[in-house]
Amino acid sequence: MRTLxxxxxxxxxxxxxxxxxxxxFAVLADHLYTMADGTQGGPGMVLIRDGxxxxxxxxxxxxxxxxxxxxxxxxxxxxxxxxxTTAGISGxxxxxxxxxxxxxxxxxxxxxxxxxxxxxxxxLLKVLNQYGVTTVQTAPGPRNPIAGRAGIFKxxxxxxxxxxVEQLAVRQESAMVFNLGDTPKIxxxxxxxxxxxxxxxxxxxxxxxxxxxxxxxxxxxxKKEGGDISKQPxxxxxxxxxxxxxxxxxxxxxxxxxxxxxxxAIRIGNxxxxxxxxxxxxxxxxxxxxxxxxxxxxxxxxxxxxxESMETANATFxxxxxxxxxxxxxxxxxxxxGYVPKNRILLFEAGIAAANGLGMEEALxxxxxxxxxxxxxxxRVGSLDPGKDAxxxxxxxxxFEYTSHVVAVxxxxxxSYQRGK
Amino acid sequence: xxxxTVRNLCQWAVVCTSxxxxxxxxxxxxxxxxRGAKVYPISGPPIExxxxxxxxxxxxxVGEESKVKIPRGAxxxxxxxxxxxxxxxxxxxHIGISPNPMASDSGDVNESSGPVQPGLRALDAIxxxxxxxxxxxxxxxxxxxxxPGSGNVMGGQTxxxxxxGNTIEQMLIQGSIGGMKMAxxxxxxxxxxxxxxxxxxxxxxxxxxxxxxKAAQYKAKWGAYNKAVAAGDKTAKLPDRDLDLDAxxxxxxxxRVVHNHTHRADDVMTAIRxxxxxxxxxxxxxxxxxxxxADELAKRHIPVSFTVVDSPGGKLETINFDLGCPAAxxxxxxxxxxxxxxxITSSRLILRQAAMGVRGGMSEExxxxxxxxYPAEMLDLxxRIGTLDPGKDAxxxxxxxPPFSVYTHVLxxxxxxxKVFDRSSPQDLRYATGGFxxxxxxxxxxxxxx
Numbered sequence: 015m016r017t018l019x020x021x022x023x024x025x026x027x028x029x030x031x032x033x034x035x036x037x038x039f040a041v042l043a044d045h046l047y048t049m050a051d052g053t054q055g056g057p058g059m060v061l062i063r064d065g066x067x068x069x070x071x072x073x074x075x076x077x078x079x080x081x082x083x084x085x086x087x088x089x090x091x092x093x094x095x096x097x098x099t100t101a102g103i104s105g106x107x108x109x110x111x112x113x114x115x116x117x118x119x120x121x122x123x124x125x126x127x128x129x130x131x132x133x134x135x136x137x138l139l140k141v142l143n144q145y146g147v148t149t150v151q152t153a154p155g156p157r158n159p160i161a162g163r164a165g166i167f168k169x170x171x172x173x174x175x176x177x178x179v180e181q182l183a184v185r186q187e188s189a190m191v192f193n194l195g196d197t198p199k200i201x202x203x204x205x206x207x208x209x210x211x212x213x214x215x216x217x218x219x220x221x222x223x224x225x226x227x228x229x230x231x232x233x234x235x236x237k238k239e240g241g242d243i244s245k246q247p248x249x250x251x252x253x254x255x256x257x258x259x260x261x262x263x264x265x266x267x268x269x270x271x272x273x274x275x276x277x278x279a280i281r282i283g284n285x286x287x288x289x290x291x292x293x294x295x296x297x298x299x300x301x302x303x304x305x306x307x308x309x310x311x312x313x314x315x316x317x318x319x320x321x322e323s324m325e326t327a328n329a330t331f332x333x334x335x336x337x338x339x340x341x342x343x344x345x346x347x348x349x350x351x352g353y354v355p356k357n358r359i360l361l362f363e364a365g366i367a368a369a370n371g372l373g374m375e376e377a378l379x380x381x382x383x384x385x386x387x388x389x390x391x392x393x394r395v396g397s398l399d400p401g402k403d404a405x406x407x408x409x410x411x412x413x414f415e416y417t418s419h420v421v422a423v424x425x426x427x428x429x430s431y432q433r434g435k
Numbered sequence: 436x437x438x439x440t441v442r443n444l445c446q447w448a449v450v451c452t453s454x455x456x457x458x459x460x461x462x463x464x465x466x467x468x469x470r471g472a473k474v475y476p477i478s479g480p481p482i483e484x485x486x487x488x489x490x491x492x493x494x495x496x497v498g499e500e501s502k503v504k505i506p507r508g509a510x511x512x513x514x515x516x517x518x519x520x521x522x523x524x525x526x527x528x529h530i531g532i533s534p535n536p537m538a539s540d541s542g543d544v545n546e547s548s549g550p551v552q553p554g555l556r557a558l559d560a561i562x563x564x565x566x567x568x569x570x571x572x573x574x575x576x577x578x579x580x581x582x583p584g585s586g587n588v589m590g591g592q593t594x595x596x597x598x599x600g601n602t603i604e605q606m607l608i609q610g611s612i613g614g615m616k617m618a619x620x621x622x623x624x625x626x627x628x629x630x631x632x633x634x635x636x637x638x639x640x641x642x643x644x645x646x647x648x649k650a651a652q653y654k655a656k657w658g659a660y661n662k663a664v665a666a667g668d669k670t671a672k673l674p675d676r677d678l679d680l681d682a683x684x685x686x687x688x689x690x691r692v693v694h695n696h697t698h699r700a701d702d703v704m705t706a707i708r709x710x711x712x713x714x715x716x717x718x719x720x721x722x723x724x725x726x727x728x729a730d731e732l733a734k735r736h737i738p739v740s741f742t743v744v745d746s747p748g749g750k751l752e753t754i755n756f757d758l759g760c761p762a763a764x765x766x767x768x769x770x771x772x773x774x775x776x777x778x779i780t781s782s783r784l785i786l787r788q789a790a791m792g793v794r795g796g797m798s799e800e801x802x803x804x805x806x807x808x809y810p811a812e813m814l815d816l817x818x819r820i821g822t823l824d825p826g827k828d829a830x831x832x833x834x835x836x837p838p839f840s841v842y843t844h845v846l847x848x849x850x851x852x853x854k855v856f857d858r859s860s861p862q863d864l865r866y867a868t869g870g871f872x873x874x875x876x877x878x879x880x881x882x883x884x885x
Contacts (some may be wrong), residue, residue, distance in 0.1 A: 106748030141746050300873060315868065318745070320537070320778045327536030330869035354749035354779060355756075362745055366784075370868060376634045416790035416841050 039077030093148025093405030115155035146407030335371025471515030483843030522577025533843030555591030571782035762796030
C-alpha cells in the first residue's frame with residue numbers, strides 16, 4: 015500500500031513537472047515594447063510556446079487562448095542584454111576564491127576563455143536576472159592588454175536542474191578582449207614587467223596580431239605543401255586564438271576610456287582590418303566624428319561607476335545619448351567592478367541614459383534590439399519577434415523609474431523570477 | 436570665480452557677523468520669493484502651489500500662494516510646475532577628502548598609520564576646490580557630514596559643513612563641532628595583513644573599549660583638578676593635555692555623536708554594546724544588515740544612515756544587501772537617513788538613494804525625511820535645517836518634477852538664500868552630468884563639436 019501511494023505521488027510529481035516544462039504563457043501588457051519593427055508601447059499580448067515567441071497581438075482586450083497561462087503587467091519588454099560584464103567569472107564575495115576575471119600573469123592571455131571560468135550558479139547572475147537582464151556577454155577583466163575570449167550566456171537556465179555553462183551559452187566564444195589605458199600598465203608596472211606605458215600596451219597588441227598573421231600564413235603554407243606531419247609548425251595556443259581575430263571572423267572588443275586610447279583602438283583595429291567594437295568609451299562623446307568615421311559600434315560603460323582614475327574623470331551621464339545622436343550604434347554595458355557594488359545593473363544604467371538625453375524608448379532599444387544587433391545575436395534575442403527566444407521582462411511601471419519593480423522574468427519561455435515568490 | 440568669492444564672503448558675513456552689514460553690502464540679500472512650485476516643507480503636508488519667502492539667508496514664510504503675501508520689492512522667481520524641497524543633508528560623505536577625480540596622491544580619507552586616531556580632524560584635509568563638492572550641489576546636497584574613512588577603529592573627527600565657500604572655515608557650520616567616526620567589521624582588520632592589531636573583530640572592540648576607558652580616566656583627572664582649583668587648592672597638579680583624549684571626552688560628554696561604520700547585524704550589536712557601556716550617542720552608518728536587528732535599534736531610538744548600493748557583495752559584509760531594509764527599519768520605527776558615502780555612490784544621485792528605499796517598500800514621506808530632517812537630526816542640526824520652516828536656514832532645492840522620478844533633474848540648489856547650482860548654466864551643467872574637466876582640454880562645448 016505504502017509503495018503504491020509512493021508510486022502515485024511520484025506519478026503526480028512527474029505529471030506536474032511535465033506540465034511545468036510544457037507551460038505556455040500569454041504575456042499581457044498595457045504597454046508592450048516588442049522592439050521589433052513598428053510602433054512601441056501600446057497594449058498587447060505575446061504568446062509563448064515551447065520556449066519561443068509564437069505570436070504577438072497588439073491592442074487591448076486580448077484574451078489568452080486555452081492552454082496558455084496569463085501573465086499580466088503594466089510594461090513588458092524583451093529581456094535586457096548586457097553587452098559587456100564580468101558577471102559569472104567575478105563573484106559577489108570578491109575573495110580570491112571567486113575572482114576569475116583577470117589572469118594577470120602574462121599581458122597576452124589570448125588563449126583563455128570566459129567559458130572555462132563561468133559559474134552558472136554565481137549569485138550575481140541571479141541578481142542581474144531579477145533586474146530583467148536575461149543575456150550577458152561576459153568578458154575577461156581589465157588588466158591584460160590581450161585578455162582572452164568573451165562568451166555570451168543567458169542568466170538563468172531552463173528547468174529546475176542547475177544549468178551547465180554549455181546550456182546557458184548563446185555563443186561560447188563571442189569576442190577577443192583587448193584593454194588599453196591605465197589598468198594594464200599599472201598592473202604590470204607594479205611587477206616591473208611590461209607594459210609600463212601605453213606605448214608598450216599598443217606594441218604588445220600589434221606584435222601579437224602581426225605574429226598571428228604570420229602564424230596563419232605558416233600553417234597555410236604547410237597545408238599547401240602537402241601537410242607533412244614531420245614539418246608541421248609548432249602549435250601556439252595564443253596565436254591560434256588570435257587567427258580568427260585577424261581574419262575578421264571573431265570580433266575584437268577594445269576597452270578604452272580616454273579619447274586618445276579610443277583613438278589608439280581605432281588605429282590598431284584599422285591597421286589589422288579587424289571586426290571590432292569599442293567598450294567603456296568614457297570620453298567617446300568628445301570624438302564622435304572619429305568613431306563615426308571608423309564605422310564601429312560602441313558599448314558605453316556604466317556612468318554611475320565612480321571615477322577611480324584620471325581616465326574616467328570625464329564620464330558624463332550623456333555619453334550614450336551623444337554617441338547615439340551622432341549615428342553610432344550603441345549597446346550599454348555594466349563592465350567590471352572591483353569593490354562595492356560588485357556589479358552595476360544594466361537596468362539602472364539604462365535609466366540614467368534615458369533621463370539624460372536618450373529617452374525611454376531609445377534607452378530600451380539600446381539594451382535590447384540594438385545590443386542584440388551589435389553582438390550579432392539578433393537571430394535569437396533582443397526583440398519579441400515570432401521564433402525568437404521568449405526572454406521577457408515584466409514591470410509594474412516605466413522600467414527605468416527608480417520606484418518601478420520587475421514583477422517577472424522569463425528566460426526561454428520559463429519563469430526565472432517572480433516578485434514576491 | 437571672483438564673483439563666487441565676493442558672494443561667499445557675503446554669505447560668511449551673514450552667518451557670523453551682522454545681517455545689517457551684509458544687507459548693506461550686497462544686493463543679493465534682498466528678499467526673495469520662490470513662487471508657484473509644489474513645496475514639500477517636510478514638517479507638514481506638501482503644498483500644491485506654494486511660496487517660499489527668503490530674507491537674509493533665512494526662511495521668512497512658507498505657505499500656499501494664495502495665503503502668503505509677497506513683500507514689496509522682493510525678487511520673485513516663478514517656478515510654477517516645479518518642485519521645491521529642503522536642501523538635502525548627506526549624513527555620510529567623503530567629498531573633498533576623497534578626491535574626484537581619484538588620484539591616490541591627493542587621497543586623505545584613511546590615515547592608516549594606526550587604528551585609533553581620535554585626534555584627526557577631517558577639516559584639516561578637506562579641499563573646498565574639489566570638483567566633487569560642486570557635483571554634490573548639482574545633486575541638491577546643501578549640508579554634508581564629511582568623514583574620515585572606515586579603515587580605523589576610531590577614524591577621527593567628522594566635519595559638518597555647508598557646501599559653499601573657498602576655505603574650510605567658510606564651509607563649517609558655526610557652533611557645530613562635528614561627530615566622531617568609528618568603524619567595526621571588516622575594514623579596520625586590514626592591519627592584520629601588516630601583522631598589526633586589529634586582526635579580529637574582538638580586538639576592534641577591545642581597542643574601542645581601551646580608548647574610552649582611557650578618556651574616562653582622563654576626564655576624571657581633569658575633573659578632580661578643576662574641582663581642586665575651584666576649591667582654592669594651589670598645589671593641584673595640572674594634568675597633561677592630550678588632544679586625542681580631548682576629542683573622546685567630547686563623545687563621552689554627549690557633544691559629539693559617534694558615526695559608526697557597521698554592516699553586519701552582529702557588528703551593529705557590537706556598536707550598540709559599546710555605546711551603552713560608555714553612554715554615548717550613536718548613529719549606525721551603512722547598516723546593511725541593520726533591519727535584522729531593527730527592534731533592537733527601535734527600542735533604543737538609534738537611527739540608521741543607510742547606503743544603497745546597486746548589487747550585493749564586493750566585500751563580505753555587504754553580501755546580504757537588500758533594498759527592503761530601509762522599509763523594514765521604517766516599519767519597526769527606526770529613523771532612516773539616506774547617504775551617498777561619496778565616492779561609493781555619487782552625490783549627484785542622492786535623490787536616487789531615497790527613491791531606491793521607496794522601491795524597496797518605504798513610504799515616500801519617510802524617504803523624503805530621510806534626505807532632510809532625519810539626517811539633520813543625526814548631525815544635531817534639526818533646529819537649523821532639514822525642513823522649510825520660518826527661522827530655518829534658506830537651504831532648498833528646485834526640482835523639475837517629482838522627487839523620486841529618474842527623469843527629474845535638480846534645477847537649482849540654494850544655500851542660505853544664495854544660488855550655488857543652476858542647471859541652466861552650461862558650466863554648472865557639467866557638474867550635474869559629468870565631464871567638468873573637458874572645458875580646458877576641449878575648449879569647445881563637448882556637444883558643440885558634434
